[in-house]
Amino acid sequence: xxxxxxxxxxxxxxxxxxxxxxxxxxxxxxxxxxxxxxxxxxxxxxxxxxxxxxxxxxxxxxxxxxxxxxxxxxxxxxxxxxxxxxxxxxxxxxxxxxxxxxxxxxxxxxxxxxxxxxxxxxxxxxxxxxxxxxxxxxxxxxxxxxxxxxxxxxxxxxxxxxxxxxxxxxxxxxxxxxxxxxxxxxxxxxxxxxxxxxxxxxxxxxxxxxxxxxxxxxxxxxxxxxxxxxxxxxxxxxxxxxxxxxxxxxxxxxxxxxxxxxxxxxxxxxxxxxxxxxxxxxxxxxxxxxxxxxxxxxxxxxxxxxxxxxxxxxxxxxxxxxxxxxxxxxxxxxxxxxxxxxxxxxxxxxxxxxxxxxxxxxxxxxxxxxxxxxxxxxxxxxxxxxxxxxxxxxxxxxxxxxxxxxxxxx
Amino acid sequence: xxxxxxxxxxxxxxxxxxxxxxxxxxxxxxxxxxxxxxxxxxxxxxxxxxxxxxxxxxxxxxxxxxxxxxxxxxxxxxxxxxxxxxxxxxxxxxxxxxxxxxxxxxxxxxxxx
Numbered sequence: 001x002x003x004x005x006x007x008x009x010x011x012x013x014x015x016x017x018x019x020x021x022x023x024x025x026x027x028x029x030x031x032x033x034x035x036x037x038x039x040x041x042x043x044x045x046x047x048x049x050x051x052x053x054x055x056x057x058x059x060x061x062x063x064x065x066x067x068x069x070x071x072x073x074x075x076x077x078x079x080x081x082x083x084x085x086x087x088x089x090x091x092x093x094x095x096x097x098x099x100x101x102x103x104x105x106x107x108x109x110x111x112x113x114x115x116x117x118x119x120x121x122x123x124x125x126x127x128x129x130x131x132x133x134x135x136x137x138x139x140x141x142x143x144x145x146x147x148x149x150x151x152x153x154x155x156x157x158x159x160x161x162x163x164x165x166x167x168x169x170x171x172x173x174x175x176x177x178x179x180x181x182x183x184x185x186x187x188x189x190x191x192x193x194x195x196x197x198x199x200x201x202x203x204x205x206x207x208x209x210x211x212x213x214x215x216x217x218x219x220x221x222x223x224x225x226x227x228x229x230x231x232x233x234x235x236x237x238x239x240x241x242x243x244x245x246x247x248x249x250x251x252x253x254x255x256x257x258x259x260x261x262x263x264x265x266x267x268x269x270x271x272x273x274x275x276x277x278x279x280x281x282x283x284x285x286x287x288x289x290x291x292x293x294x295x296x297x298x299x300x301x302x303x304x305x306x307x308x309x310x311x312x313x314x315x316x317x318x319x320x321x322x323x324x325x326x327x328x329x330x331x332x333x334x335x336x337x338x339x340x341x342x343x344x345x346x347x348x349x350x351x352x353x354x355x356x357x358x359x360x361x362x363x364x365x366x367x368x369x370x371x372x373x374x375x376x377x378x379x380x381x382x383x384x385x386x387x388x389x390x391x392x393x394x395x396x397x398x399x400x401x402x403x404x405x406x407x408x409x410x
Numbered sequence: 411x412x413x414x415x416x417x418x419x420x421x422x423x424x425x426x427x428x429x430x431x432x433x434x435x436x437x438x439x440x441x442x443x444x445x446x447x448x449x450x451x452x453x454x455x456x457x458x459x460x461x462x463x464x465x466x467x468x469x470x471x472x473x474x475x476x477x478x479x480x481x482x483x484x485x486x487x488x489x490x491x492x493x494x495x496x497x498x499x500x501x502x503x504x505x506x507x508x509x510x511x512x513x514x515x516x517x518x519x520x521x522x523x
Contacts, residue, residue, distance in 0.1 A: 118496055166411050166518050168495035176497045 003047035006056055007040060014057035016132045016218070017103055021061060023113075024106035026068045027169050029131050029159050034071060036134070039064040061103045107132065108222040109171055111215075116167050117183035123158040124183070125191040129211060130155060143194065143208045181223075185232050185288065188216055192236050213240055220275065230279035231289030237272035238295035241265040252399035255370075261302050269299045287323040290315055294331075309339035326352065330367045342375035362391045369404065382408050412450055412519040413491055413499035418483040419512035421457050428509060435507035443491060448502065452489035483513060490519070 015036075023032035039060045053059040114128040126144070129135040141151035161167070172180040195209035216233040223229045245263035248254050276296055279289050294315045301307050316332035329352045337345020349368060358364040365388035372381035385405045393401060424432070436454070443449035458477040465472055477484065489506065493499040496516070503514040 116496070118500070164518060164520075166413065166493070166496040166499065168497065170495075172497060175501060180497075 010056040020106040020110040035064040035068040038067040115184040115187040124187040227279040227282040228286040228288045230275045234272040234275040234292035237268045241268035253396040290319040345371045414517045415489040416515040417487045448491045450490040454487040458484040
């Protein structure tokens, strides 16, 4: 029992580091996974019998390494694997007595491998969560609403591509760095968006959100001089801080302006603001910092009691200049309505390009409904709400929209 | 390791001046590849209407007039390069000229033996 507890603790604290070190040493994600699983299994047996080792993490790494060598002898090891002189043949238990080599920190390299832009975006985060955090395929599949078999195939294909397509187990050079870093950040952003999608966030998605939050923090630790890394970590923290206030007691979505700020996580907000200040000192702005800054303005309501909407509009203008997107344009229109009145907001909304396609887009109809209601144009608001409801909103959002529609009818 | 950089472009679209410009850019890229030691080989292919496809179905072979796949963009040529990894191969692939719309497929060579 005690052995299992110590193992769980060690894996929680050092598992990602050990997995990454094994993967990098053998340049083989499958082998690292298998070696780590083997070491964990042996740990429970050995530690229950002989008592836990002095340094459980080093023990796991040493036994995993030993196992990978054995596996490697059977299979053909990649040509670029690190070939040490063959180690003597001690059984794993005696290794723990030998001098431990410190576990090298290879996590950043592993993240860059798993988030290579040549891999499909949906495969990247699954691969990262699997190889770095050891999340089970079943758990990842649940978060992506796909079958375990399909997820396993996706992971297998990605690992095979890494092995055969010449994806190198190295930190990218300066030429490739911006593109590769973008791919890492985009991967984390997609993972978090996936977790955020389900507003209830009670089950698997909340789990995934916590992992993504952790991963973004790790990235800050590993690449502290990249302002966009800090920006994304701040963005995720600010969004996550409001999770407890996103639903009311009936399970309906609560719009930001009506949320109970007492439920916001002040610790996360504080962390995010500190990250944003550090990012600003580095003097290179970017979309993640801008998005985080927008959320930062909202969070400031906690201190000041009001939202500086003109500031929000200006930040959306800056964001649209560097990374145009329909969602940012819609959100800008909503902010503009707060700053200058609903007519300005509605004008901005109708100025967004491609209205034919927007009509079938839920956030657009929801925003229209809100602005029409604000302008006391009830009939049009109701029409927009009905259009939004026809677009298959998630349960929490459906409840919210239905309630708005009922309120208009009164 | 070696990578095949396969060029897919719309062979119907280009006018003479554009073609000349692209050809000149290919010459420059070829020289750069030679100089860096990355060039293993490469060729421009005649248009896909000169292609003949040998198809084997149930062990029976037959000839067809035309390329294997009728696509919007056609296989027009390739480079075979030596590169340390995918990132380096992609960097070469990005330098291949071809006008405003075209695609380069990067495929690792399966080494023999």
